[in-house]
Amino acid sequence: MTTLHLALQRLAAAAARQAARAATLAALLVLSACGGGGTGTPAPAQPLPSSALECERLAYPCDWSQVDAAIVAESNRLGGDVAARLDAGGDTDAAVAWLKTQATLAEVQHDERSIRFRLPGGRGVWVLADEGRPLAPAGAAAPLAAPRKQAQGVIRAGATQRRALVLSPFRWQHETFAVDHVVARLAAIDGYDITLRQNSSEDERTVWVDDYASFADYDVVHLSTHGAELCRDRATGQRIDPCRIGIDVGVTVQPADDIAAAGYPGVELFVTRKGHRHLAVTPDFFRAVYPQGLNQKLVFIDACLGGDPTLMASLGGSSGVTLGFSNVVYAEFAQGVGDALYELLGRGLSVQEAMARLGDSLAQEDGTRLVSNQRDIRLRDLxxxxxxxxxxxxxxxxxxxxxxxxxxxxxxxxxxxxxxxxxxxxxxxxxxxxxxxxxxxxxxxxxxxxxxxxxxxxxxxxxxxxxxxxxxxxxxxxxxxxxxxxxxxxxxxxxxxxxQDPSALPREWQMTSTTIAYGVGSTTTKIANLVWELEPDDDPTRRYRYYRVKSGTLTVSFVGDLNSCRTQWETTLTIPTGASNHSLKFDTVAGLFDGVANAAGQAVQATGVCADGSTLPVTTSAGGVYLMADDVPVAGGGTSGFSGAYNSGAQLPTLIEYSFTPLR
Structure with missing residues (x-):
């Protein structure tokens, strides 16, 4: 079974469990920042020009550092007070009515789940009221229309090194925010350098705003986080066009200081249940940081509502590929989708081919699915x-x-x-x-x-x-x-x-050798069949060339007397690649050859038959020397093959005959 089949099985199993586990998943997996969404399905948003920041068009501060400290503090306080009223059981209608009695508001919009307000001279503050799912599909349900034929083929075709950034600011919240599967899939693609950044505790800042501003330094970006959206204003009954969308950066424990120090346009404040504060980035952030978009890159916003068309338009530029989920997505399901998708992309499939092959497995039971801006790209050369x-x-x-x-x-x-x-x-x-x-x-x-x-x-x-x-x-x-x-x-x-120089030494040799070792009343025979290959770091310009074992076998047989009992046995040893005590060296100038092959001993169990007819269990060893050559001349440098022999010269000698044939 392939890894893709396993990934799809996990994906299908996750989808099948959704209905039974919806209540617990809402609390454990979706979490507060996945609130938002409007009623009905609005038409696809028309993306703003890349240079048209909302803060510029409506003439309010683009950066929190431009906001008076008193307004920062009041925005933060009011957000916490509204969240407290919702925690006490109030609904968003009542909370907005109360908010209007507390301050003059430059703007306020809300739906059943979320409230966004802004004080005069201030920036946007979101209060996310519910950890459950939107009542109806959100505005991102319809993917951004972009010609598929705006293809770039392979990301930086011909590059020997590419870079991927994997971010998980909420890794501390639950195991389902782990991104190890993404890292493993990308690391398996040759030439990818992976940067993993994740927050392991609520107050950790390993992932922060600067990381969201670093996407241009990478070829692939995968962000696993939360998202929130407003697409319809209950007060007016009108659709918000384009939908408002915020992507969570992480928790702030010093919101007044952190938002003032954020240093980028398009940063807003999320206030979640029990008054927890988070920073979030909007399409304005990405338009400001990447005015031309992220071209010839893949950006996967693995977050609730990360498939919002305006968000995709702010990232995609003219040729970038963006992916995200059309509505609120369970993190467990998103993990399965990411695993299956990256497995196919690692094989060399394009984004659109991979999504087409995964088909309906990209959709949750409620219809939320992974969408793209309909452009195509491949992660690697093929x-x-x-x-x-x-x-x-x-x-x-x-x-x-x-x-x-x-x-x-x-x-x-x-x-x-x-x-x-x-x-x-x-x-x-x-x-x-x-x-x-x-x-x-x-x-x-x-x-x-x-x-x-x-x-x-x-x-x-x-x-x-x-x-x-x-x-x-x-x-x-x-x-x-x-x-x-x-x-x-x-x-x-x-x-x-x-x-290849036809007169040069071959890259591989086939060696056969026969070794006969005589002992007192015994004979040991060794038959070897090996392939030798040039050492991986061999330098063809050097005088001496070195080889190592690539593969081979050694069959050892013994006939003789052990403890006055006649014993006979045979065994075959496997000689592994790069076996120790095995080497060949050629002197290409002098035309000399040195070689040694000495197999590690391996225990052999045998039975001896004694003179009185009894048997004797015997434990012995097979292995030892089966090639020995020291500065042996070889005709023509040995390029066309050669043979030789060795005699130990002892009274009971060891005799070795060997031959080498070039393979390639």
Whole structure:
């Protein structure tokens, strides 16, 4: 069973449990900041221009530091007093009526769940009244319309390193705010550097406002937090267009100081049940900090109402991809969705392909679902290329074999196999591979009809690449493989392998050896079959070349007398990769070879048959030396294979015969 199937099973199980557990989940998982939502489903909000901050249009302070300290203190006090009235059993209508008797208000709006007010010269304060779910779908239910064809292909195609930021300001509240699954999925993608920041206690500030202002430094951002929304004003019965949306930053225990020191436009104050204070950021915050949006990035706001269209518009810019939930979401369900989605993205699927494959599993039982701004992107490049002659995966400095002899005056070719992740054979119309060397195109090859499935979400395409010139032994080939993608954009692999010198030592040897060790009344025979490979850090420019065991077996048999009882046994040992006391060294200048293979002893249980017909249990050991060579000359440096022998010279000698055959 694949990890995706397991993720989907967990997701389905979480959805099935929702109805039975709704009451407890509301208290444990949703928490106070997931309140909000209006009645009915408003039409999709039209995003404001990126430069049009509400505070500028309505001429009130954009930053709490611009607000008089007395107004800051009064805003904080009134928020706490309103929350106390709601805690005592009052409803939002009565609380707003009371609030209007206490102060002159620049604005106030509320629904059944939430109140937002602002004092003249002040900034917005939210009072979130209920930890339960909205009575009806909220304004974010309709995703922002954005052309899917605004595709960027792969995030920073061809990059060798990418960065991801994972934030969980409320990790302390409950296990369901853990983001380990996101970190693990992203860390499994080659080349991703993951920054995890989370608050482990209510007063911790590991995650704070500055982190929300750092998204531009990353390629992928995943934020697990709370959200609140107002889409309809009960006092007027009118829809609020666009809906008001706030994304929780974290708890403040010194609200007057913290909001004044926030230092960014678009920060507002959340007051939750029992008067707890949080800071929150609004679309104005993201418009101010990222005036051009977060282009060519993926931002996943894993929060209640994180799929609000205005919020998405403030983040997406012209080409960024944003994800969020259309309404209040249970954190347990959101975890399952994130796990399943990132598993598919890690395989190389695009965001839209992954969401289409997950289908209805992206929706809670009540209809809340993961939505996007309908753009597409992939988290990683999709290509790997293998040299079919030598079998090696192409990498900077790796060896590649030309089909004709380098340096012979004839144009050379390579036999290659392209591996493509995240694509299937039915989506290859118009998909083509372009291979270039130093900026000059060597080949353009369509994949449709030629590429074949090579496992789940992986293709294989074999081809010959004409280089157009006669290569020289050891020459570096600066190659670029660029594959167009069905949704638009490209995935890229830049690699610089070296042309294999046919006169150089092979990268792997096949060794066979036969060892016969004579003892008093006994003979031990060892038959070895090993593959040796160049050490991973071997330097081809050095005089001495070193090899280690890649794999192999050693079969040991014994016939002889032990304690006057005739004993015979045979066993086979597995020689592991990089086994100790195994090494080969070649002196490429002097043409000399040194080698040793000494297997660690392994206990053997045998039975001896004695002269009187009785039997005797015997415990002995199998292993020992089966290759020994010290500065042995090899013809031609050994490049075409060689053989040799060793004789210990003892009265009861150990004899070893060995042969080496080049593999590649």
């Amino acid at each position: 290509l790997g290329v293998r040299d079919l002659t030598g079998g090696e995966l192409l990498a900077d400095g790796s060896a590649v074999d030309a089909l004709s002899r380098p340096g012979d005056g004839q144009p050379d070719r390579l036999r290659l196999a392209l591996q493509v992740d995240g694509l299937t054979p039915d989506r290859l119309d118009g998909v083509a591979l372009r291979v270039s060397r130093d900026g000059s195109t060597l080949a353009q090859l369509p994949l449709a009809g030629s590429a074949v499935a090579d496992g789940e979400d992986r293709l294989r395409f074999e081809f010959e690449l004409p280089l157009g010139t006669d290569t020289q032994p050891g020459e570096t080939l600066a190659l670029r493989f660029a594959l167009s993608l069905p949704e638009g954009g490209f995935t890229v692999l830049d690699v610089a392998p070296r042309v």
